[in-house]
Amino acid sequence: MKQDPAAQNTPPSSPSALQSAQPPGEDSDPQALWIFGYGSLVWRPDFAYSASRVGFVRGYSRRFWQGDTFHRGSDKMPGRVVTLLEDREGCTWGVAYQVRGEQVNEALKYLNVREAVLGGYDTKEVTFYPQDAPEQPLKALAYVATPQNPGYLGPAPEEAIATQILACRGFSGHNLEYLLRLADFMQLCGPQAQDEHLEAIVDAVGSMLPCFCPIEQALALV
Numbered sequence: 001m002k003q004d005p006a007a008q009n010t011p012p013s014s015p016s017a018l019q020s021a022q023p024p025g026e027d028s029d030p031q032a033l034w035i036f037g038y039g040s041l042v043w044r045p046d047f048a049y050s051a052s053r054v055g056f057v058r059g060y061s062r063r064f065w066q067g068d069t070f071h072r073g074s075d076k077m078p079g080r081v082v083t084l085l086e087d088r089e090g091c092t093w094g095v096a097y098q099v100r101g102e103q104v105n106e107a108l109k110y111l112n113v114r115e116a117v118l119g120g121y122d123t124k125e126v127t128f129y130p131q132d133a134p135e136q137p138l139k140a141l142a143y144v145a146t147p148q149n150p151g152y153l154g155p156a157p158e159e160a161i162a163t164q165i166l167a168c169r170g171f172s173g174h175n176l177e178y179l180l181r182l183a184d185f186m187q188l189c190g191p192q193a194q195d196e197h198l199e200a201i202v203d204a205v206g207s208m209l210p211c212f213c214p215i216e217q218a219l220a221l222v
């Protein structure tokens with residue numbers, strides 16, 4: 001897939017700059033901001049929002065390459081959560097949430113703690129393509145863990161990532177729940193939404209769990 005010029009990797013942008021970047025027709029509220037989630041934000045945003053849309057970003061691939069010693073792991077046994085890897089051929093599915101008015105500062109304050117302080121993520125401007133209107137892309141804020149952050153673990157064989165996920169748990173729950181809820185979301189997106197890296201890790205987990213069962217039953221185990 002050729003990288004869409006609109007999906008050029010732009011430098012990290014401040015939320016305020018992004019709010020003013022919304023096209024005039026996008027929203028009468030100049031304070032409106034879209035936040036793109038592609039990991040736990042997909043199923044647990046935990047901030048108030050006015051609208052949400054399923055869709056994708058181009059030029060990035062999702063990877064379980066960020067360590068997590070709080071939400072899904074500990075200092076002794078860091079879990080693995082996702083980040084975005086710049087990839088010209090990449091496409092990552094997730095959910096964009098629109099926050100407006102007072103929701104903007106509340107969401108940013110909350111995410112700064114959850115993502116930046118506790119998770120090591122930075123903010124980055126991305127171009128989001130709604131599944132139901134890809135011809136009308138939106139500017140959105142994404143939280144991305146770069147290789148420079150102290151929690152970054154980087155690439156590993158999917159089997160090793162699966163082993164680590166099976167062994168870890170943190171304050172937000174088991175790392176396996178994190179993996180399976182993301183896989184569940186991707187199944188709901190339909191056959192056009194593929195994530196080979198995620199699928200390979202789920203398959204590796206399945207080969208290691210003696211009683212591996214459908215996702216909804218496996219979620220009941222964690």
Ligand SMILES: N[C@@H](CCC(=O)N[C@@H](CS)C(=O)NCC(=O)O)C(=O)O
Nearest residue numbers: 037038039040041071081119143172
């Ligand atoms: N920034 C990504 C990943 C965010 C993410 O998964 N962060 C983790 C670790 S800092 C988190 O918030 N976990 C909460 C949970 O696991 O329920 C997203 O947009 O979803």
